Amino acid sequence: MKITNKEELSRTSRRKDALEILEEGLKAANPKSSVKEALRNLKDELNKARRIVVIGFGKASIKMAEGCEEELRDKIYDGAIIAPKGIEDKKLKIIKVFEGTHPIPSEVNVESAKKLISVCSNLTSEDLVICLISGGGSSLLTFPANDISLEEKKLTTDVLLKSGADIREINTIRKHISKVKGGQLLNFLKPAKVVSLILSDVVGDPIEYIASGPTSPDSSTFKDALSIIKKYNLVNKLPKSVVERIEKGVRGEILETPKPGDEIFNDVKNIIVSNNMKSLVAMEKKASSLGYSTIILTSYAQGESREVGKFLCAVIKQISSYDIPIKKPACVILGGETTVTVKGNGKGGRNQELVLSVVLNCKDVKNFVFASIGSDGIDGYTDAAGAIADNFSLEDAVNSGLKPEEFLENNDSYNFFKQTRDLIFTGPTGTNVNDFTVALIF
Amino acid sequence: MKITNKEELSRTSRRKDALEILEEGLKAANPKSSVKEALRNLKDELNKARRIVVIGFGKASIKMAEGCEEELRDKIYDGAIIAPKGIEDKKLKIIKVFEGTHPIPSEVNVESAKKLISVCSNLTSEDLVICLISGGGSSLLTFPANDISLEEKKLTTDVLLKSGADIREINTIRKHISKVKGGQLLNFLKPAKVVSLILSDVVGDPIEYIASGPTSPDSSTFKDALSIIKKYNLVNKLPKSVVERIEKGVRGEILETPKPGDEIFNDVKNIIVSNNMKSLVAMEKKASSLGYSTIILTSYAQGESREVGKFLCAVIKQISSYDIPIKKPACVILGGETTVTVKGNGKGGRNQELVLSVVLNCKDVKNFVFASIGSDGIDGYTDAAGAIADNFSLEDAVNSGLKPEEFLENNDSYNFFKQTRDLIFTGPTGTNVNDFTVALIF
Numbered sequence: 001m002k003i004t005n006k007e008e009l010s011r012t013s014r015r016k017d018a019l020e021i022l023e024e025g026l027k028a029a030n031p032k033s034s035v036k037e038a039l040r041n042l043k044d045e046l047n048k049a050r051r052i053v054v055i056g057f058g059k060a061s062i063k064m065a066e067g068c069e070e071e072l073r074d075k076i077y078d079g080a081i082i083a084p085k086g087i088e089d090k091k092l093k094i095i096k097v098f099e100g101t102h103p104i105p106s107e108v109n110v111e112s113a114k115k116l117i118s119v120c121s122n123l124t125s126e127d128l129v130i131c132l133i134s135g136g137g138s139s140l141l142t143f144p145a146n147d148i149s150l151e152e153k154k155l156t157t158d159v160l161l162k163s164g165a166d167i168r169e170i171n172t173i174r175k176h177i178s179k180v181k182g183g184q185l186l187n188f189l190k191p192a193k194v195v196s197l198i199l200s201d202v203v204g205d206p207i208e209y210i211a212s213g214p215t216s217p218d219s220s221t222f223k224d225a226l227s228i229i230k231k232y233n234l235v236n237k238l239p240k241s242v243v244e245r246i247e248k249g250v251r252g253e254i255l256e257t258p259k260p261g262d263e264i265f266n267d268v269k270n271i272i273v274s275n276n277m278k279s280l281v282a283m284e285k286k287a288s289s290l291g292y293s294t295i296i297l298t299s300y301a302q303g304e305s306r307e308v309g310k311f312l313c314a315v316i317k318q319i320s321s322y323d324i325p326i327k328k329p330a331c332v333i334l335g336g337e338t339t340v341t342v343k344g345n346g347k348g349g350r351n352q353e354l355v356l357s358v359v360l361n362c363k364d365v366k367n368f369v370f371a372s373i374g375s376d377g378i379d380g381y382t383d384a385a386g387a388i389a390d391n392f393s394l395e396d397a398v399n400s401g402l403k404p405e406e407f408l409e410n411n412d413s414y415n416f417f418k419q420t421r422d423l424i425f426t427g428p429t430g431t432n433v434n435d436f437t438v439a440l441i442f
Numbered sequence: 443m444k445i446t447n448k449e450e451l452s453r454t455s456r457r458k459d460a461l462e463i464l465e466e467g468l469k470a471a472n473p474k475s476s477v478k479e480a481l482r483n484l485k486d487e488l489n490k491a492r493r494i495v496v497i498g499f500g501k502a503s504i505k506m507a508e509g510c511e512e513e514l515r516d517k518i519y520d521g522a523i524i525a526p527k528g529i530e531d532k533k534l535k536i537i538k539v540f541e542g543t544h545p546i547p548s549e550v551n552v553e554s555a556k557k558l559i560s561v562c563s564n565l566t567s568e569d570l571v572i573c574l575i576s577g578g579g580s581s582l583l584t585f586p587a588n589d590i591s592l593e594e595k596k597l598t599t600d601v602l603l604k605s606g607a608d609i610r611e612i613n614t615i616r617k618h619i620s621k622v623k624g625g626q627l628l629n630f631l632k633p634a635k636v637v638s639l640i641l642s643d644v645v646g647d648p649i650e651y652i653a654s655g656p657t658s659p660d661s662s663t664f665k666d667a668l669s670i671i672k673k674y675n676l677v678n679k680l681p682k683s684v685v686e687r688i689e690k691g692v693r694g695e696i697l698e699t700p701k702p703g704d705e706i707f708n709d710v711k712n713i714i715v716s717n718n719m720k721s722l723v724a725m726e727k728k729a730s731s732l733g734y735s736t737i738i739l740t741s742y743a744q745g746e747s748r749e750v751g752k753f754l755c756a757v758i759k760q761i762s763s764y765d766i767p768i769k770k771p772a773c774v775i776l777g778g779e780t781t782v783t784v785k786g787n788g789k790g791g792r793n794q795e796l797v798l799s800v801v802l803n804c805k806d807v808k809n810f811v812f813a814s815i816g817s818d819g820i821d822g823y824t825d826a827a828g829a830i831a832d833n834f835s836l837e838d839a840v841n842s843g844l845k846p847e848e849f850l851e852n853n854d855s856y857n858f859f860k861q862t863r864d865l866i867f868t869g870p871t872g873t874n875v876n877d878f879t880v881a882l883i884f
Contacts, residue, residue, distance in 0.1 A: 204759065277764065295767050300756035302803075307749030314742035314778055317646065322719065325737050325767070336756055361744075 015388060017290050018371045018438050019424070021283045021331065025436040026429055028282035029375050031060040031134065031199055034274040035067030038197050039130075045195060045269075046075065049128035053192070054079035054095050055116055056132030057141040058211055059102070059376075060199050062087060063430045064132040065095045080119040081132065082112045082140045105142035110150055113143040113180065123192035125267075131185070131194060135201030135432045137211025143179040145245060152239040153177060163232040171212060172220040172228060175257055176249060177242055182208070182218035183258035186268065189215075193267040200275035201432040203300050203336050207270045216270055218257035222249030275299075276335040276434045279375065283333050283436065292331035292440065301336025301437065305350045306408060308338045309357025312439060313365070316358075319441045320365050329442040337434045340380070346412020349380025351435055352423070355387040356413040358439075359394050360404050366391055369440040373424055376432040382414045384423040386435075393420060457830060459732050460813045460880050461866070463725045463773065467878040468871055470724035471817050473502035473576065473641055476716040477509030480639050481572075487637060487711075488517070491570035495634070496521035496537050497558055499583040500576030500653055501544070501818075502641050504529060505872045507537045507574060522561040523574065524554045524582045547584035552592055555585040555622065565634035567709075573627070573636060577643030577874045579653025585621040587687060594681040595619060605674040613654060614662040614670060617699055618691060619684055624650070624660035625700035628710060631657075635709040642717035643874040645742050645778050649712045658712055660699035664691030717741075718777040718876045721817065725775050725880065734773035734882065743778025743879065747792045748850060750780045751799025754881060755807070758800075761883045762807050771884040779876045782822070788854020791822025793877055794865070797829040798855040800881075801836050802846050808833055811882040815866050818874040824856045826865040828877075835862060 027033075039046065046052065052075055054068050061081040069076065069092060079095030084102045096119070098112035120129060144153045156177060160170040175182030186194065196215040198207060207216040225246045229235060235243055248254050258264045277299040284294045297315070301308060312332070319330045326332075338350045348356075351372040358370045373379065373386030397404055397420050407416035417423045469475075481488065488494065494517055496510050503523040511518065511534060521537030526544045538561070540554035562571060586595045598619060602612045617624030628636065638657040640649060649658040667688045671677060677685055690696050700706045714720075719741040726736045739757070743750060754774070761772045768774075780792045790798075793814040800812045815821065815828030839846055839862050849858035859865045 204763070296760070297767065298753075298756040298760040299764075300759040301753065302756050303749040303752035304746070307745040308753055310745035311740075311743065311750055311753050314740040314744050317742040318738070318740040321646070322741075325739065 011390060011392060014369045014440055014442060015390065018369045018388060018440055020290070021286050021438050022371060022373055022436055024286040025279035025283045026375060026426065028279040029274050029431045029433045031063035031274065031431050032067035032070070034199065035064045035132065035197055036071045038271055038273040039068065039071045042195060045128060045193065046072070049193070050124070050126035051077035052128050052130060053077055053120060053123065054130045054132065055119065056081035057116070058132070058134030058137035058199070059084055060134035060431055061132050062089045062092070062097065064134060064197065064199065066091050068130060068132070069093060069095060078119050080116045082109070082116060084136065084140065100140040100142070102136050102139050104154070105139045105150065107150060109140060109142040110144070113141055116141070117188045120189050120192070123189065125191040125193070127192040129189045129192045129194045131196040131215055133196050133211045133214070134199040135211070138181065141180055141211070141214065145177050145179050147245050148177045148241050152241050155239055156242050159234060159237050163234055165228060165232050169228045171209060173225045175212060175218055175220060176222055176225045176246055178212070180214050181212035182220070183213060183216055183264070185214035186258060186264050190264060195269045195271065197271055197273045199431065199433065200272050201434065203276065203302070203434055205272050205275050207272070215268055217260040217262065217265060219260065221256060222246055222254070226250050274431070274433055279433055279436060280333050280335050283438065287331035287333065292329050293326045294331045294333060295326050297332060297334040299335045301334050301338055301435070303338055305338040305340050305353040306357040309354045310361050313358055313361040316362055316368055316439055316441055317365055320368065329440065332439040332441070334437045335434055340411060342411050344410030344412060346407065346410040347382055347415055348411050348413035349374065349382050349384070349386070351379045351386035352382070352384065352413035352417055353408070353411065354437065355389050356404060356408050356416055359389045360408060362391065363394050367442045371424065372435060372437040373426065374435050375429060377426040377429040383425065384414060385426040386424045387413065387417040387422050388424055389422055393422065396420060453832060453834060456811045456882055456884060457832065460811045460830060460882055462732070463728050463880050464813060464815055464878055466728040467721035467725045468817060468868065470721040471716050471873045471875045473505035473716065473873050474509035474512070476641065477506045477574065477639055478513045480713055480715040481510065481513045484637060487570060487635065488514070491635070492566070492568040493519035494570050494572060495519055495562060495565065496572045496574065497561065498523035498574030499558070500574070500579035500641070501526055502576035502873055503574050504531045504534070504539065506576060506639065506641065508533050510572060510574070511535060511537060520561050522558045524551070524558055526578065526582065542582040542584070544578050544581050546596070547581045547592065549592060551582060551584040552586070555583055558583070559630045562631050562634070565631065567633040567635070569634040571631045571634045571636045573638040573657055575638050575653045575656070576641040577653070579656070580623065583622055583653070583656060587619050587621050589687050590619045590683050594683050597681055598684050601676060601679050605676055607670060607674055611670045613651060615667045617654060617660055617662060618664055618667045618688055620654070622656050623654035624662070625655060625658055625706070627656035628700060628706050632706060637711045637713065639713055639715045641873065641875065642714050643876065645718065645744065645876055647714050647717050649714070657710055659702035659704065659707060661702065663698060664688055664696070668692050716873070716875055721875055721878060722775050722777050725878065729773035729775065734771050735768045736773045736775060737768050739774060739776040741777045743776050743780055743877070745780055747780040747782050747795040748799040751796045752803050755800055755803040758804055758810055758881055758883055759807055762810065771882065774881040774883070776879045777876055782853060784853050786852030786854060788849065788852040789824055789857055790853050790855035791816065791824050791826070791828070793821040793828035794824070794826065794855035794859055795850070795853065796879065797831050798846060798850050798858055801831045802850060804833065805836050809884045813866065814877060814879040815868065816877050817871060819868040819871040825867065826856060827868040828866045829855065829859040829864050830866055831864055835864065838862060
């Protein structure tokens with residue numbers, strides 16, 4: 001098809017809108033500004049503190065620490081964070097940076113954990129620990145219980161992943177063979193006051209699961225852990241030391257992880273400083289200012305990417321035909337994390353595959369733009385954050401001799417959008433609050 | 443878990459709400475009342491007509507014809523409908539009932555088509571034909587072009603279904619080897635005025651696809667038909683007579699199907715008297731009167747049932763946690779038709795599988811009811827219309843020793859809900875406007 005100048009213009013301007021809306025989502029998820037904003041709401045706690053110690057772990061910990069130093073300047077007494085190996089930082093002045101491997105922890109992680117904890121020794125109840133938590137924190141802050149070696153801990157994770165146990169069951173066991181997970185980090189921080197500033201990379205923001213909830217009450221018990229071991233017949237598969245420790249715990253010979261309501265949580269605050277929903281709300285505000293009527297469908301998006309794409313087409317069609325549930329020009333916003341069951345050998349990511357599915361399923365819809373990105377800027381094993389497409393994309397592709405069905409079949413969304421020049425690149429954003437998806441219908 | 447009386451009561455009352463809302467959807471899709479309502483809006487046309495002839499074909503044609511007789515009484519001059527074999531009717535007084543086989547047409551269908559057409563002979567431009575169209579009409583009204591035998595027509599459909607051609611491509615060819623499909627029925631009705639009252643069983647209501655659009659302009663051509671034959675390499679697979687006819691058509695030796703804007707469509711009205719959206723609107727009204735804030739997500743729902751279930755859980759969670767996009771108590775309404783890719787050997791239907799997926803995926807959500815039915819009252823190859831579940835369902839099932847994951851894996855949703863006593867039975871409803879789905883979050 002031939003696009004007149006005018007159509008081309010409108011096409012470009014709508015695409016620009018979609019990208020600007022996504023950009024607002026990224027801005028709202030910025031680790032540094034999110035931390036600074038949160039600290040401004042904590043004046044009371046900060047002013048009362050005799051000394052302020054900053055600790056942190058996770059993929060965003062450097063940026064979050066920078067936010068602390070900028071906001072608090074010389075009020076910080078001491079600090080240490082654990083960041084992924086290889087990330088250099090020259091901006092931090094007070095807070096020390098230790099390294100850890102990710103996603104598989106190694107001995108260096110344990111050493112870093114010990115160093116981080118030593119920064120918190122000799123604290124009093126008049127001191128305040130600011131704990132910066134972000135995705136990846138669970139492996140970066142690794143500190144197995146005394147009776148478990150790192151190798152045994154790693155083997156345990158391995159066995160559990162292959163057992164069919166779900167992620168909650170896996171975490172229940174991990175929390176009970178760790179010295180820091182499941183609220184136990186507090187044992188090293190007390191009697192200081194603690195404020196955890198959390199960048200949520202888990203859909204729904206369950207604080208006990210983000211970085212394994214080191215400062216959060218743990219709702220699971222040694223008894224639960226043992227039930228899971230029995231449920232999946234793991235008594236002889238897990239390291240002996242792990243099974244023995246959990247059996248001891250059941251007999252009351254080892255202290256449980258801190259539970260909701262426990263005294264240790266007095267003067268502990270867990271604050272989500274950034275999450276998917278915060279970004280979606282910022283995106284909605286932007287879309288509204290651009291003249292769109294808006295709806296946030298969900299921040300819990302899940303399911304097979306191509307099927308979610310099909311369903312979103314059904315919503316796009318409804319708005320296109322009926323102005324229901326919202327009027328055109330309309331902006332549908334959602335977030336979460338879809339999944340791709342890889343069957344082909346192509347290159348792609350869940351966001352790119354979602355967009356490709358929409359391209360294929362919305363072929364009868366006029367006037368839409370659809371875009372989706374991973375907020376960390378890395379969609380699947382690609383250098384793209386996601387992709388953008390509109391109602392011309394399918395025709396353009398077919399005219400260029402591309403067969404979109406075959407690219408989808410082969411999980412090759414990256415190479416499809418590479419050729420249509422519809423990939424979105426942001427580079428690593430330093431944050432992760434899951435995915436952002438936007439559909440404009442006009 | 444133990445349910446107190448109070449909880450049990452609230453559980454029952456919410457379930458009752460959901461069922462009442464679905465019932466409103468069925469009421470709005472009632473073929474008889476829909477036809478009567480539409481006729482009341484056609485007073486002008488009816489009063490002007492010298493003679494009124496009623497014809498019809500489809501699974502709902504008897505009920506639709508009853509509506510005509512009740513509303514028009516002795517104003518009907520003559521009439522004939524083609525209904526699925528075996529359905530008896532004793533109420534119709536003027537309109538004759540002929541039979542046809544469904545979904546595979548046979549010689550009796552062709553005979554019935556001829557009889558139906560003979561009722562329309564000798565009409566003048568002062569006469570009015572009311573044409574009642576519903577799902578199944580395409581096979582019930584079978585009348586192959588002169589140069590094609592019924593066997594060749596059936597073989598053609600068979601070859602096309604196995605070729606990989608999509609339903610639009612298949613219909614393009616079918617329309618061009620028929621005497622009545624794709625607007626061509628009008629050749630037998632003219633010069634009379636024509637009003638088609640259409641019960642839409644196709645998502646999105648494209649009138650040219652409902653019962654193959656016998657009174658609708660056809661946007662496809664002989665040339666398109668030939669391209670499809672070549673695209674799928676069918677020249678040697680299709681009956682010779684079919685390929686020859688289409689080649690003749692391309693050369694202009696056979697009249698094309700009527701096209702949009704053709705004179706034959708003067709004084710022809712195609713009116714959708716009932717469709718999925720009409721029912722969803724009625725359901726919304728009912729939900730609203732019961733005190734729920736409401737949203738119609740889409741009437742175009744599509745995708746693999748279990749994946750749509752996952753995504754709908756994401757919407758349910760969003761409302762449960764954030765009161766977004768609508769406030770609790772909330773009613774989410776949608777319609778369309780999801781699909782099940784059968785892998786197991788269980789018994790079920792797309793609606794039952796959708797509900798089972800929601801049961802499994804919404805395990806952390808408190809206070810919801812979810813129900814889904816096929817508006818024809820027949821979900822898959824079962825005697826149930828669908829199923830209903832709530833946040834207690836999963837726990838109840840597990841406590842009874844049922845493993846919902848295994849039932850889902852085996853596409854055995856019917857036997858799961860049979861044991862939890864959550865199947866919804868309506869019996870055949872005599873209508874079909876696709877599926878209705880309702881989620882209450884409170």
